[in-house]
Amino acid sequence: MSNGHVDVVIALGSNIERERHLPEAIRLLRRHRGIEVTEVSRFFESAAVGGPEDAPEFFNAAVVACTRLGPKELRDELRDIEEALGRERSEDPDASRTIDLDLVFYGDLVEEFDGWSIPDPGAASAPHVAVPIADVAPQWVHPVTGETAYDIVAAMDASVVRPVTAIQLAPPHLTRGPADWDDHADVYAPRFESLVRQQLMEIGEDPDREGLLRTPLRVAKAFDFLTSGYSASLDDVVNNAIFDAEGADEMVLVKDIEFYSMCEHHMLPFFGKAAVAYLPNERIIGLSKLARIVDLYSRRLQVQERLTNQIAEAVQNILEPHGVAVIVEGRHFCMMMRGVQKQDSSTVTSAMLGTFKADARTRTELLGLVRG
Ligand code: ZN
Numbered sequence: 275m276s277n278g279h280v281d282v283v284i285a286l287g288s289n290i291e292r293e294r295h296l297p298e299a300i301r302l303l304r305r306h307r308g309i310e311v312t313e314v315s316r317f318f319e320s321a322a323v324g325g326p327e328d329a330p331e332f333f334n335a336a337v338v339a340c341t342r343l344g345p346k347e348l349r350d351e352l353r354d355i356e357e358a359l360g361r362e363r364s365e366d367p368d369a370s371r372t373i374d375l376d377l378v379f380y381g382d383l384v385e386e387f388d389g390w391s392i393p394d395p396g397a398a399s400a401p402h403v404a405v406p407i408a409d410v411a412p413q414w415v416h417p418v419t420g421e422t423a424y425d426i427v428a429a430m431d432a433s434v435v436r437p438v439t440a441i442q443l444a445p446p447h448l449t450r451g452p453a454d455w456d457d458h459a460d461v462y463a464p465r466f467e468s469l470v471r472q473q474l475m476e477i478g479e480d481p482d483r484e485g486l487l488r489t490p491l492r493v494a495k496a497f498d499f500l501t502s503g504y505s506a507s508l509d510d511v512v513n514n515a516i517f518d519a520e521g522a523d524e525m526v527l528v529k530d531i532e533f534y535s536m537c538e539h540h541m542l543p544f545f546g547k548a549a550v551a552y553l554p555n556e557r558i559i560g561l562s563k564l565a566r567i568v569d570l571y572s573r574r575l576q577v578q579e580r581l582t583n584q585i586a587e588a589v590q591n592i593l594e595p596h597g598v599a600v601i602v603e604g605r606h607f608c609m610m611m612r613g614v615q616k617q618d619s620s621t622v623t624s625a626m627l628g629t630f631k632a633d634a635r636t637r638t639e640l641l642g643l644v645r646g
Contacts, residue, residue: 315410336406503573515560597629
């Protein structure tokens with residue numbers, strides 16, 4: 275816990291279309307601006323507790339996350355995610371559900387709210403809650419009992435909760451994998467993974483051959499990172515790292531900022547270096563933040579011209595400086611590997627605002643510094 279951030283544990287459960295809803299809930303948590311997911315447990319299977327005898331079994335998991343939201347706010351956000359995944363609340367606490375997201379631990383908070391409490395009572399008594407938590411955060415200390423999550427599970431009959439295999443998790447049309455897939459239920463984004471699998475078949479590959487078995491999973495993870503700019507915001511990136519310039523008015527230039535992006539025409543990478551300069555007017559920004567701003571806009575499908583302009587506009591908006599200049603030099607795989615196959619060509623784009631646009635001398639000074 276630092277900076278007003280609190281580590282929390284969220285328990286998840288689903289027994290309606292559980293192969294789809296559980297991974298999707300984790301994905302929505304990962305994409306949430308106010309919740310930073312740091313760890314995800316394996317998936318576990320358990321019989322429905324308390325419901326009718328033929329109630330479908332649950333998939334359960336637990337997530338460790340970091341947040342600035344208060345406990346009530348966080349619980350509201352979890353409810354919103356439940357709703358987005360079609361959860362209908364009924365009077366019956368044992369009813370089947372698409373998804374259940376329970377805030378189990380909130381730092382070491384112990385508090386009674388109206389009709390709910392933290393820690394969630396299930397953490398100490400319900401195997402389907404405790405086992406996934408022990409899987410992802412064995413050393414987490416229960417703030418009331420003082421026991422670790424590991425000790426809690428060791429002291430209960432946890433045999434009713436079983437780890438889920440990858441085969442159980444695959445959507446029905448994906449169940450042809452070999453029986454020796456490892457036990458680890460490593461599914462990230464089922465719909466995305468099934469699309470990648472289909473793509474592999476379209477190009478004439480056999481997605482069941484050994485080297486490709488985990489490729490859909492890997493591609494899903496890679497794309498989540500490569501497109502993470504969509505779910506981040508400029509505010510999060512800047513995160514209050516704006517300071518008083520204290521009279522400083524000389525040009526600030528950060529150059530050779532490496533970037534990696536993907537062209538929106540071919541979804542192939544383009545990469546290179548960016549230089550970002552501004553002329554301070556009362557406000558300056560932590561230098562590393564300029565690189566973060568470049569990442570924010572490059573981790574999306576882009577064209578280099580727009581990337582360049584977006585970086586410049588972002589700096590303009592947060593600092594309102596006398597001028598902003600951004601120069602991007604990129605090499606495009608769609609040109610290097612296909613089409614014209616010009617391996618050595620690079621593309622230079624620039625955006626000049628304020629003094630950099632109006633004053634040729636300032637521009638010349640900048641270009642000298644960038645090249646030098
Ligand atoms: Zn392209």
